Amino acid sequence: MATGEAGPGQARSISQPRERLEETMRSRLGRECVYVPSCRFGLYAALRHWCPPGGRVLMSPVNDDVIFFVVLAAGLRPVQAPLNPADASIDVDAVPEEVWGSLSAVLTTNLYGNPDPAPELRARCDALGIPLFEDAAHAIGSEVGGRPVGAWGDASVFSLSKHVGAKAGGILSVADAGLREALENTCDDLLLPRRTTAEVAYAVRPYAEAAVRGLRLRRAAWATMRLLGLMEREEIRMPLRPEELARAVASAPDLGAHDPWVRVDMHDYRLRSGRFRLTRIGRKLDRLDDVLARCRAGTELLLSTPWAGPAGRTGQGAGPSGRAQPLFRVPLFVADRDAATAALARRGVVVGYLYDPPLDDYAGADFTDPSPSPEGARWFARHALPVDPLRARTVVEALEESGARPAEAPEGLGPFGG
Numbered sequence: 001m002a003t004g005e006a007g008p009g010q011a012r013s014i015s016q017p018r019e020r021l022e023e024t025m026r027s028r029l030g031r032e033c034v035y036v037p038s039c040r041f042g043l044y045a046a047l048r049h050w051c052p053p054g055g056r057v058l059m060s061p062v063n064d065d066v067i068f069f070v071v072l073a074a075g076l077r078p079v080q081a082p083l084n085p086a087d088a089s090i091d092v093d094a095v096p097e098e099v100w101g102s103l104s105a106v107l108t109t110n111l112y113g114n115p116d117p118a119p120e121l122r123a124r125c126d127a128l129g130i131p132l133f134e135d136a137a138h139a140i141g142s143e144v145g146g147r148p149v150g151a152w153g154d155a156s157v158f159s160l161s162k163h164v165g166a167k168a169g170g171i172l173s174v175a176d177a178g179l180r181e182a183l184e185n186t187c188d189d190l191l192l193p194r195r196t197t198a199e200v201a202y203a204v205r206p207y208a209e210a211a212v213r214g215l216r217l218r219r220a221a222w223a224t225m226r227l228l229g230l231m232e233r234e235e236i237r238m239p240l241r242p243e244e245l246a247r248a249v250a251s252a253p254d255l256g257a258h259d260p261w262v263r264v265d266m267h268d269y270r271l272r273s274g275r276f277r278l279t280r281i282g283r284k285l286d287r288l289d290d291v292l293a294r295c296r297a298g299t300e301l302l303l304s305t306p307w308a309g310p311a312g313r314t315g316q317g318a319g320p321s322g323r324a325q326p327l328f329r330v331p332l333f334v335a336d337r338d339a340a341t342a343a344l345a346r347r348g349v350v351v352g353y354l355y356d357p358p359l360d361d362y363a364g365a366d367f368t369d370p371s372p373s374p375e376g377a378r379w380f381a382r383h384a385l386p387v388d389p390l391r392a393r394t395v396v397e398a399l400e401e402s403g404a405r406p407a408e409a410p411e412g413l414g415p416f417g418g
Contacts, residue, residue, distance in 0.1 A: 017278035024285055025158065025171045029151050032180040034172045035278075036187055038269040039137045039159035040070050040262060042172035044255055045187050046155040047074035047105070049179075050131045053253050055104025056369070058095065060116075061358035061377045062088045063109050065237050067135060068359050068368070069261035071107070072245075075253035078368040079103065080360040085376035085410060086309060087114040087331070088384070092121060094373050100128060107133045108153070112353070112386055113295075113327035115144035118152035131155070137162055137170075141292040141326040155183075161266075162328050163291055166281040169273065190255065194272040232264045236354045237362050245367065291390075295326035298389025305396055306406045307332035307385070329353050329386035333407040334399070337385050343402035349391050356381040375410070383407040 018035045025033040036042035051057065053075030059067070061080040071078045079102075082094035088111045106125055108116035118134065125132040134156035136142075139149040140163045150156035150173055160169035172187070174180060232238060238261065248257040255262065255270070263269055273281075302308060303324060309332070334340040341351045358377040360370035371377060387395045 017275060017282050018273070020282050021160075021169070021171070021278065021285060024282075025173065029148055029156075029173050031151065032174050032177045034174070034180060034184050034187060035273075036157075036170045036172050037168070037191070037271055037273050038266055039135070039157045039161075039170040040066055040266070041187070041190070041270045042157040042170045043067065043107075043133070043135060044070050044074055044262075045183060045190060046133055046157065046172060047071065047076060048253060049183055049186055050133075050154060051076055051104050056102050057105045057107050058090070058099070058103050059107040059359075060088060060090060060109040060111065061360050061371055061374070062111060062355045062381050063135075063359060064353075064355060065359065065362065066262060066264060067107075067109075068363065069258050072249055072367065073252055073255050073258035073262060076104070078359065078363075080358070080368055080371040080374075080377075082371050082373035083376045083380060085379045087111070088377070088380045089114060089116045090121065091373075091376065092117055092124065096372055099369075099372070100124065103128065103130055105131045105133060107135060109135050110137075110139035110142060110149050111355075112329040112331055113139045113142045113149075113325050114331075115139060115142050115149050115325070117144070118147075118149065119145040122152050133157075138328040139325075140164070140288070141295070143325070160281050160285065163295065163326070164281070164284045164288055165291070166284040168268070168277055169281045190270060191272050192270050194274050195268075199274040199277060236356050238264050240363060242364075242366065249367065292326040295328070295389045296324045298392035299324040299327045299330050301392040302330040302332065302387065302389060302395065305332070305399075307334055307399060307404065309333040309406070309409065327389055330389050330392075331380075331384040331386050332395075332399075333383045333409075334385050335383075335405040335407050337383065340385055340399060340402065340404045343398045343404065344387070344395060347394050347398045349387065349394055349398065351385060351387065353386045354381075354384075379410045 021035050022033045051074065056077045056079050057071055058079045058081050059071065060083060062083060068078055079099065082091045083089065084091045090108065106121055108118065108121065110116055122132055131154040132152065134150050134153035136150040136156050137159035140158050142149040150158060154175050156173045158171040160166045160171065172183060174183060251257045344351055358374065358381050360368055360374060
């Protein structure tokens with residue numbers, strides 16, 4: 001059994017469903033864990049605990065815009081990092097020294113499960129005396145430097161919606177066990193009371209989704225959601241609404257003021273979880289190792305294709321053991337992403353988790369410090385086609401039939417172009 005992977009029965013002596021989830025993740029990471037209703041909520045709690053308002057946080061510009069708004073909500077200034085265009089990891093050596101000296105914290109992304117260089121970032125943060133936060137939402141089974149992703153930071157956050165497939169829940173993990181109670185209290189102060197309607201909606205959602213799939217009603221369902229105001233993204237990025245955002249930023253730290261941005265795609269992100277929800281998440285978590293094994297197999301297949309780019313051909317997608325990382329999505333690189341996306345849609349494969357344009361181009365200098373070297377992030381955001389490794393064979397067949405051409409590697413963009 002690999003580092004960071006626990007057998008499905010190891011936590012069954014824990015009687016309460018919340019404690020059971022925490023113990024299962026504790027056994028994977030070797031550090032204290034606190035259950036939270038979402039990854040974004042756990043990150044906000046960690047940022048508020050460690051970082052005084054006005055601090056500057058180095059982060060990836062190829063990231064979910066929700067995470068960007070969480071940083072703003074915590075009263076912090078996002079600073080966009082230069083990226084390695086092969087896998088969108090932070091390019092430590094390309095961050096100017098004056099930027100390092102101005103930071104209050106560093107936040108990793110581990111995009112799609114490809115790890116950021118946590119050992120190097122840990123060393124930098126230690127030298128500067130600032131915290132390292134790991135966003136491991138996509139990387140619950142990935143490893144770096146001989147440890148699980150999430151075992152390097154002062155705090156790390158995990159999503160139980162992604163690999164686990166529970167569509168709810170998260171974990172806030174901390175290196176210092178003595179801080180657990182304080183962080184749990186911080187979370188309790190920020191949580192909102194559970195709503196019966198939210199719990200009922202969570203209970204029936206799997207059946208509703210199964211009915212939509214079985215009756216081939218996806219388009220009708222999407223149209224209904226838009227009509228009811230539940231579909232908040234017409235494009236990849238949500239609307240910025242700069243004037244409203246400026247007012248919210250002026251009141252930060254304030255999660256409530258930023259709620260219209262932070263809640264997108266998950267309106268119950270800060271609600272207390274009911275027992276039914278926690279129990280279902282626990283059952284899903286019991287099957288995680290099987291999911292990770294299947295993700296590894298799919299990742300290996302996809303990284304062997306012409307669309308994998310240099311990251312796949314040079315083994316950058318492999319963990320310390322030489323095995324493929326169990327990626328949540330495998331970023332392939334195609335010349336025409338729209339055409340490839342359409343080809344996959346005809347096979348029933350939906351392409352999501354696109355983060356284009358990069359955050360500095362999306363938000364502008366009013367709300368973030370732009371990357372000093374933005375080209376790598378722009379190239380990755382424009383060409384990456386993130387596909388589900390659990391649908392690997394269907395993806396390969398669809399791209400082969402469509403004649404999708406691999407994207408040409410950019411010249412002179414650091415590790416990719418070298």
